[in-house]
Amino acid sequence: MNKLLNAFEDRSEKLLSIYFSAGYPELDDTGKIMMALQAGGADMIEVGIPFSDPVADGPTIQNSNKIALDNGITLKKILAQVAEVQKKIRIPVILMGYLNPIYQYGMEKFCLYCQKAGVSGLIIPDLPVQEYKNEYESLFQKHHLANIFLITPQTSEARIREIDRLSNSFIYMVSSASTTGARKGLSTDQIDYFKRVGGMNLKSPLMIGFGISDHQSFTLATKYADGAIIGSAFINVLKNSDNLEENIVAYVRSVKGN
Amino acid sequence: MIDQNTDYNVAPNGFYGHFGGSYIPEMLYPNVEELRQNYMEILSDKSFQDSFYKLLKDYVGRPTPLYLAERLSERIGAKIYLKREDLSHTGAHKINNTIGQILLARRLGKTRIIAETGAGQHGVATATVCALMGMECTVYMGSLDISRQRPNVERMKILGAEVRAAESGNKTLKDATNEAMRHWINNPVDTHYIIGSVVGPHPYPDMVARFQSVISEEMKWQLMESEDRDYPDTIVACLGGGSNAAGAFYHYFDDARVKLITVEASGKGVDSGYSAATTALGKPGILHGSKTLLMQTDDGQVVEPYSISAGLDYPGIGPLHAHLHESGRASFHNVTDNEAMQACITLSRLEGIIPAIESAHALAILEKLEFSKEEVVVVNLSGRGDKDLETIINWGGY
Numbered sequence: 001m002n003k004l005l006n007a008f009e010d011r012s013e014k015l016l017s018i019y020f021s022a023g024y025p026e027l028d029d030t031g032k033i034m035m036a037l038q039a040g041g042a043d044m045i046e047v048g049i050p051f052s053d054p055v056a057d058g059p060t061i062q063n064s065n066k067i068a069l070d071n072g073i074t075l076k077k078i079l080a081q082v083a084e085v086q087k088k089i090r091i092p093v094i095l096m097g098y099l100n101p102i103y104q105y106g107m108e109k110f111c112l113y114c115q116k117a118g119v120s121g122l123i124i125p126d127l128p129v130q131e132y133k134n135e136y137e138s139l140f141q142k143h144h145l146a147n148i149f150l151i152t153p154q155t156s157e158a159r160i161r162e163i164d165r166l167s168n169s170f171i172y173m174v175s176s177a178s179t180t181g182a183r184k185g186l187s188t189d190q191i192d193y194f195k196r197v198g199g200m201n202l203k204s205p206l207m208i209g210f211g212i213s214d215h216q217s218f219t220l221a222t223k224y225a226d227g228a229i230i231g232s233a234f235i236n237v238l239k240n241s242d243n244l245e246e247n248i249v250a251y252v253r254s255v256k257g258n
Numbered sequence: 259m260i261d262q263n264t265d266y267n268v269a270p271n272g273f274y275g276h277f278g279g280s281y282i283p284e285m286l287y288p289n290v291e292e293l294r295q296n297y298m299e300i301l302s303d304k305s306f307q308d309s310f311y312k313l314l315k316d317y318v319g320r321p322t323p324l325y326l327a328e329r330l331s332e333r334i335g336a337k338i339y340l341k342r343e344d345l346s347h348t349g350a351h352k353i354n355n356t357i358g359q360i361l362l363a364r365r366l367g368k369t370r371i372i373a374e375t376g377a378g379q380h381g382v383a384t385a386t387v388c389a390l391m392g393m394e395c396t397v398y399m400g401s402l403d404i405s406r407q408r409p410n411v412e413r414m415k416i417l418g419a420e421v422r423a424a425e426s427g428n429k430t431l432k433d434a435t436n437e438a439m440r441h442w443i444n445n446p447v448d449t450h451y452i453i454g455s456v457v458g459p460h461p462y463p464d465m466v467a468r469f470q471s472v473i474s475e476e477m478k479w480q481l482m483e484s485e486d487r488d489y490p491d492t493i494v495a496c497l498g499g500g501s502n503a504a505g506a507f508y509h510y511f512d513d514a515r516v517k518l519i520t521v522e523a524s525g526k527g528v529d530s531g532y533s534a535a536t537t538a539l540g541k542p543g544i545l546h547g548s549k550t551l552l553m554q555t556d557d558g559q560v561v562e563p564y565s566i567s568a569g570l571d572y573p574g575i576g577p578l579h580a581h582l583h584e585s586g587r588a589s590f591h592n593v594t595d596n597e598a599m600q601a602c603i604t605l606s607r608l609e610g611i612i613p614a615i616e617s618a619h620a621l622a623i624l625e626k627l628e629f630s631k632e633e634v635v636v637v638n639l640s641g642r643g644d645k646d647l648e649t650i651i652n653w654g655g656y
Contacts, residue, residue: 052559053432053545055439056283062426074557099281100544104558125283126544150284154446159287174285177446 003092004120004146004169007043008205008226015227016218016256017044017207018234019096021064022081023073024050025238030081033238036245038091040252043227045089046123047082049075049097056125058181060232064239075105079113086118094148096123107136111143121146121169133166141168150174153193160200170205173197173225175212181232183211186220194224215257230255259301259310259468259475266511266578266587272460273549275584277577280459282547285443289451290547292366294461300365301358301468313357314472317390318347320354322473324480324636329608336629339490340639341477341506344613350641351470351502352383356452358469360387363450370394370449374438376403376431376498377568377616378410379641380454385419395419398437400429403568410645428562431572435546455499456576459547463504463576470505477636478509485634492517492629495638496619497590498534498570500579502640511587518588520579521623523565525595534563535592536575537583545573550580566595566649567615569641593622596655601625602643603656614641615649 007015018037022030030047037045050065050073057065075097082093095114102110102124114122122145127136132147140147146169151160154177163171175190190211197206208221209229221228234251241247272279272294282290300306314320322342331338343351356373363371371388373395375381381397388395397414401423404411414421427433435457442451456463456470478488489510495503497520510516526532533539536551543552545560553561553573563573575583582588593601598615601622606612613621617640629635643650650656 052427053436055436055546056285056443058440066426069559076557098544100552100554100560101558103544104541104554104556126281126547128280128282131279131281152285152288154288155284156288177285178444179285179440 002144007092008170011205011226014222015043015207016252017046017227017229018042018252019046019048019229019231020234020238021048021050021061021068022078023068023071024064024235025067027071027073029244030078031085032244033248034085034089034093036248037252038089040249041256041258042091042252044092044094046094046096046229047078049078049095049101051098051101054098056179058179058232060235061180064235075101075110079117082119083117089118092120093118094121094123095119099124099126108139111139111145114145115143119145121148123148123172125150129163129166148172151197153177157200160197160202164202164204167204170207170226171202172229173206173208175208175210175221178210180210186211186217191224194221198224215255218255219257259307259471266582268460268464274578274581276542277550277580278460278463278548280547281544281549282459283443285446286439289442289446290459296366297362297461297465300362306361306365309361310358314354318353318357319345320472321476321480322346324477324484326484327609330605333608334624334629335631336633336635338624339634339636340611341473341636343473343502343638343640344611344617344642348379348383348386349644350379350383350614351473351505352380352454353386354472354505355454355466355469355501356380356383356387359450359452359465360391360393363452364391366450368448368450370396370445371452372396372398372438372441372449373452373454374398374431374434375454376434376571377645378403378407378414379569379645381419381421382410382413382417384452385414385417388419389417396441397421398424398434398441400424400431400434402429403431403434407568407645430562431568432560432562439546455501456504456578457499457546457548457574463548463578466501467504467508467578470501471508473502473505473638474507474509477506481634489513489516490634490636491515492519492633492635493638494519494521494620494623494635496521496570496616496640497575497579498523498572498616499574500576502638504576504578506636506638507588518582519623520588520590521619522590522592523567523570523598523619524592525564525566527594528592532564534565534570534572536573537590538592540574548577550574550577551583567598567619569614569616570619591623593619593626597622599650599653599655602650611639612643613639614643615646617641
């Protein structure tokens with residue numbers, strides 16, 4: 001968790017977090033992709049835990065989930081893959097996935113092995129806020145794992161404030177009412193929403209995700225937040241890649257404008 | 259519809275014992291929360307109830323008969339009544355729920371409706387009420403189901419609904435549900451999602467059970483008329499997601515005199531790898547917004563179910579049923595494709611009623627259980643077999 005807190009220390013620098021599905025495109029690519037993301041200048045890595053029924057995801061991530069599962073990825077393997085490269089990874093690592101695979105693995109064991117693998121935070125979109133508060137908050141804290149909550153344009157102000165209180169790292173600001181997926185541009189409605197949340201003086205940093213794909217959308221979104229998150233657009237880079245390391249480094253650099 | 263039972267009704271936190279809850283991504287939270295905050299008030303409203311019961315009577319054709327099946331009774335050696343949901347408009351109990359939910363959607367100011375469907379019965383029931391209310395209707399259906407349930411696809415289109423194919427996963431009910439949820443995430447403001455069974459995040463399981471509870475509500479006075487007591491000894495219902503079972507059991511949850519029996523689809527056999535017998539094969543897990551019993555791998559990936567009956571082809575059961583299972587209040591059985599098909603033919607020959615293959619699963623268990631001669635057994639005949647003709651013809655054993 002400390003790595004994650006440190007990442008936001010200098011709030012003038014805009015952070016880029018990149019999501020990919022573990023075990024995609026090939027089963028053992030996870031560590032290689034993490035290394036390349038770091039080399040390219042990503043500030044954070046979100047390792048996706050594939051699930052058979054990803055209801056909040058659009059076609060791109062559905063597809064990478066499916067291929068990863070067909071490749072034989074499991075949560076146990078993901079934890080081992082992340083642990084294997086942890087000594088070489090300086091930037092914060094977040095695991096993101098739906099609740100059921102974690103629930104089957106066992107939440108306590110999962111948190112313990114996340115800590116051992118150097119994971120800083122968790123994004124579990126279908127873990128209800130109330131259940132986190134009642135059942136898991138102390139467990140997460142014991143293992144120094146930040147729980148990262150999502151908000152959307154429909155999230156009420158009162159709920160955003162509650163989420164802000166419960167957050168010990170950043171808030172994941174979903175850019176529009178939608179499933180994940182790269183799309184073109186950000187609308188004025190979205191900008192208004194970013195401004196509205198930005199004006200709430202929350203204690204938690206804000207990272208904008210969903211619909212961010214390139215330097216232009218990254219730059220625009222991060223005018224209103226501490227950073228932005230790219231998922232589907234990066235999966236497409238992996239999908240079309242003939243040389244993972246080179247293509248990943250080039251992509252990350254292009255987004256950050258370096 | 260608004261009666262409160264005790265141990266088997268949903269708790270204020272949305273749970274039935276250890277099961278239920280509302281495990282949804284934040285994108286769905288405002289929609290589901292809006293429903294949760296409003297549904298009981300709307301359901302309790304006198305004018306809502308008047309509209310609901312009037313449509314059930316004049317449009318659906320309720321009450322559905324409680325028919326004493328004498329020849330079947332003789333064969334089984336018990337007093338077998340059939341609750342004739344198959345005689346409802348559109349051919350199954352599904353319309354009780356869609357009538358209720360569309361009235362509710364209108365109260366919430368929604369203008370568009372989405373639904374998922376497996377066999378197409380819920381899709382047809384949804385398309386029907388959307389036509390009735392002049393609302394735009396989009397139904398998600400797995401592309402495999404589209405190809406094996408063609409008549410229902412065409413029925414939906416005739417009724418003016420758009421049928422969208424779900425191409426992910428096994429391209430069946432689970433995948434159609436995923437797509438409907440994604441649609442709702444992308445259209446949160448003007449759209450209501452009519453879930454077809456007692457599944458999904460709270461308050462759906464409770465809301466759907468309440469709309470279906472009309473089945474046991476009628477059973478009570480119908481039994482009083484025919485048996486001079488308002489309860490049977492046993493109620494039998496098939497179980498996919500569990501909406502017809504929930505409706506048939508609803509007013510008897512707390513009546514210990516009444517045995518509750520559910521019948522799941524074991525497909526080609528419980529251990530064949532081609533089964534939908536969730537309580538036999540499942541473990542607690544989280545899918546489509548609730549914690550329930552779920553067929554899954556050790557890694558928590560959902561296993562694709564199989565049954566000859568598309569309406570029972572779902573990897574989970576409603577959280578209410580997971581609770582009935584854990585508490586022992588209901589007993590859970592399963593029958594194979596073949597046993598269900600035989601029971602379908604038996605009822606057709608003995609009573610002149612061709613049941614839906616789903617309902618035939620409930621009938622099939624009669625052949626396997628012991629009853630006493632005077633025992634009053636109600637089988638919820640949840641749907642009619644018209645939609646299944648092609649499946650029955652392909653099976654060919656008649």
